[in-house]
Structure formats: C-alpha cells, structure tokens
Amino acid sequence: MVIFIYSRKSKWTGRGESVENQIAMCRDYIQRNIDGAGESDIIEYEDEGYSGKNTNRPRFQEMMQEIRNGGCNYLVCYKLDRLGRNLADLANLVETLNKLNVSFISIKEQFDTSTPIGKAMLYFAGVLAQMEREQIAERVRDNMVMLARKGRWLGGNTPLGFTAESEERVSVNGKSKKSFCLAVDETELQTVRFIFKEYLEKQSLMGIVKYFLSHGIRTKRGNEYTTTAVRDILANPVYCTADQEGYQYFWDLGCQVCMEQEEADGTCGLIAYAKTSSARYKNKSNSPEKWIVARGRHPGVISGQDFSKTQNLLAENSPKGEGWRKPQNPVALLSGILQCSCGHLMRPKNYSSKQVTEAGERKFSYLCPYKAMTHGEKCAMPNIQGNTLDSLVCREVLRYTEENSSICRILKKGIGQAKETKGSKATAESFLVQEIQNRKKEMQNLVSVLAKSGGEGAFVRQIGQEIQNLDKECALLEQERAKLREEGESIQGSGQQAELLFPQISSFCNLFNALTVSEQREYLRMVLDKVVWDGEAAHMFINGCH
Ligand SMILES: [Zn+2]
Structure with missing residues (x-):
C-alpha cells in the first residue's frame, strides 16, 4: 500500500495550519481509518510558499506524475483548498484519481471517495466541472461566431493562394488577437485550381504529388508536396464558394453555418474556424459539428458543387476505406456508447x-x-x-438529478446521518463529561479523606494508588471526548457540503437541455x-x- 500526503502552505500570507501540523493530522487520520496502513506506507509531499491558484507547484506536479505512473493507492490531504483553487480544479483532480483507482481523502471536509456519499459527491462535482468547461468552450465559440459573421480570418496558417493582410485587433476569448483579411496571390491560386481540376479528373493524390515533384513545385512553406498536403488543400473550406451548394454541403455535414442561406450568393469564399481543437492539441481535428463556417470576404476558388464532389471522392478513395469526413449523423446521442x-x-x-x-x-x-x-x-x-x-x-x-433519485437520496441520507450522528456524538460526549466529573468528585473525596487520615502508611499508599487510577481514567475519558468532538465537527462538515450541492443539482436538468x-x-x-x-x-x- 502506498499513501501520499500532500500539504501546502503559503509563505506570503502566513495563514493556515503549519505544514507539520497538516501532516501530523493526516498521519493520525490514516492510522485510525485506513486498515493495515503503516508509517512506512506513507510518502509526504510538501510545497511551501505557493498559492493554491498556482498548479505549477513543483512537489504537487511531482506527486501527480507519480500518481499517473500508478504509484499510489490513497491521496490524503488536510483540507480541499490545499489542492486546487476551485471546485472545477478539484473535480478534475478527483476525476483523474478516480480513473486511476486512487482513493482520495480530505480530512477537514470528510471527503472520502471510498465511501458511498463521497462517491455521490464526486459524481456531481464531476458534472459541475464538465458544465464549467462547456460554458467556457461555449463563450469561446460565441466569440468566434461573432467574428465569423464579420468574415474575419483569425490567422494561423494562411492557405495557399492567399496572403493574410493584417487588419485590426480583435478580442478572442479575452485575448487581443490580430484579425486578417485574405488577399489573392494569383500565382499560388493557379496551383490551387490545378489541384482541384486534376483531382476531379483523375482522382489521384499521388499523381498530383508526382507532378509537383517532377516540376520542382513546393508548398507555401517551401516543403515538397505529400499526398496529405494535397488532400489538406482539397479539403479546405476556404476554397469553396459561398453558394447554395456550398451552403448545403456544410449544413448537411452538421457544421455551425453562420450565415443566412440567401447570403450564399456565390460572390465570396467560405471561412471555417474551429476545425482543430485550439492551443493544446493543435493537430487534433474537431468533428464537423464543431466547425464554424461563415462567408469570408475573399473570392471562392471552386463551386460548392465541385467542392462537395471533391469531398465525396476523397472519402471514397480514402486509403483506409473509412468514411473520411463522411457526414456523421448529427443528432444520434448514443454513438460510441x-x-x-x-x-x-x-x-x-x-x-x-x-x-x-x-x-x-x-x-x-x-x-x-x-x-x-x-x-x-x-x-x-x-x-x-x-x-x-x-x-x-x-x-x-x-x-439521477431529480428530487427523489437514488443519488439525491444518498445525499439526503448523508445529511440526515450527519445530523443524527452529530446528535448521538453530543449525547455520548455529555455522558463522558458526566463520567469525568464523577471521577473528579471521587478524587476530591479521597484527597480529603487522605488529609484527615493522619498519614498511616498502608492506607495512604492505597488511597494514593486509587487517586492515580482515577486520574488515568480521567485522562483517557478526556481523550475520548476530544476525539468525539473532532469527529462530530467533521461529520457536520460533510453534511454541509452535501447541502451545498443540492441547489446546483436541481438546476441541472435545465442546463442539460441547453x-x-x-x-x-x-x-x-x-x-x-x-x-x-x-x-x-x-x-x-x-x-x-x-
Ligand atoms: Zn450484433
């Protein structure tokens, strides 16, 4: 068994429990709650002087790497905010841990994914994180749609046949970015026309590549042509004229076509955004449903009819025989499941x-x-x-998100149990207090008896022994009482957390439909x-x- 303890303390504010204290509490929890856990199973990771916002904390990263390598069964921390700054971060982390079969425990909130209520909360935390990611993606898309409607080219690789002329700065996802206007490069455009014509006639990518190689014609970036490079040109919507057939083709493909059908009058070419996922996965293609297609301000190169014909030929002649960019069913929700x-x-x-x-x-x-x-x-x-x-x-x-669903019932039960347990703990505590008081009284009695005794040897020893025993008992009872109180508090914590999740769950149905x-x-x-x-x-x- 391998158990990681993570602790973090911000040096700058000096707030929060000391790292040593956090670790001590974690160790104590592990000892009491994880069966068979020994000191030698525990590995500590500490970051000092980093804020929760910064996920580039070195020891945290090291630990996550180790976890991804499969070197951990439990991750224990003192408080959830030690790990990440918001629910989405945490939910992502917990999702990762769940996938890797790592149980996650946060002591302060009693967040323990090895228990049913912990799992239920994890489920909703995951859902909420997903919603947040989707809402961000949605905002970025809205922004793109707005720019697409204005026919702006957002840079990236300028397609063959055009030069990108910088226009003005626009805001994309809060970042200032240059927008461009595509201007025709007639020499290059001839190559594009040649590619489409050849392909429509002979349907051979290799034939076109061979021709280019033997004539020393290179790509825009000066490389030798490959079949992939040729195919990318043939599949680029930027060459398709915004006419009725072009409009229909992308519409049927399930793309988000940002123009009125009447606007597809054949005077301009199309532009497409979001064909690949942004930033991190530059080369990962998005499915056509995610593409944003709009009317550009540059001239189209080939008719929508020829463009659509080209795409069908490309799909039929795809080497793997798979439906390459074959229109998927845009409504089926259960494909893949x-x-x-x-x-x-x-x-x-x-x-x-x-x-x-x-x-x-x-x-x-x-x-x-x-x-x-x-x-x-x-x-x-x-x-x-x-x-x-x-x-x-x-x-x-x-x-599952409705009022009486099983998961809601688990959550409710959790809240109820928390209250109940807190009540029973309080009863147990008052009983302990009574016991302690009884013993103290008895000790006082014994002390006064002792004072009156006049100091007879054997008797004094006997009473002294009894007082010592009572004192020991009191200490044990006090310990038990402290433990009860601590448990009561953390139970209340988990109940409160479950209560916090309820309003978010109830609005979930509306979110889903949107x-x-x-x-x-x-x-x-x-x-x-x-x-x-x-x-x-x-x-x-x-x-x-x-
Ligand atoms: Zn079957």
Missing part, C-alpha cells in the same frame, strides 16, 4: 426517406454493423428506433459506461456504479 448484445457498437442510420420527428429531427435507427456485415448470419439483433431510445436514455440519466447535441453526447459519455441493447430492452451501465 450503445452496444448490441453481441458486443459490437451500434451505428446510427438515417431512415431512407426524409422523415422527421415531431421535434423536427431527422428520424434514424441504430443498427448492429456486425449484423450488416454478416448479412444477419452472426447476429440477428433487430434495429432500434434511435430518436426514441435517445430521449429515453436522457430522461433516465436526468432522473447544451448542444455534441455537448450532450460528451456528457452522456461521461456518465454512461455503456448502453446495451438486447432486442427487447436497453440496459444502462452508469460509470462507477457496477
């Missing part, structure tokens, strides 16, 4: 006719791809109506391990509740 009972993930498939539900969503069903591949020989699972299943699963998941489809999908993936369809019923497996 729903399993056929034969073990294969089920896929959404649109109804062949353009049927829509009452809510205006395209109707679809989930089917087992294994059944499709084997023509029903290895699996004969009937399809399931997708829109209905999605809404049933959502309703079920949301029930999320976009892809956000809802991400959320469901966080909560649900899987949903298994057995032909008659769909069984939900909630994460962490097996």
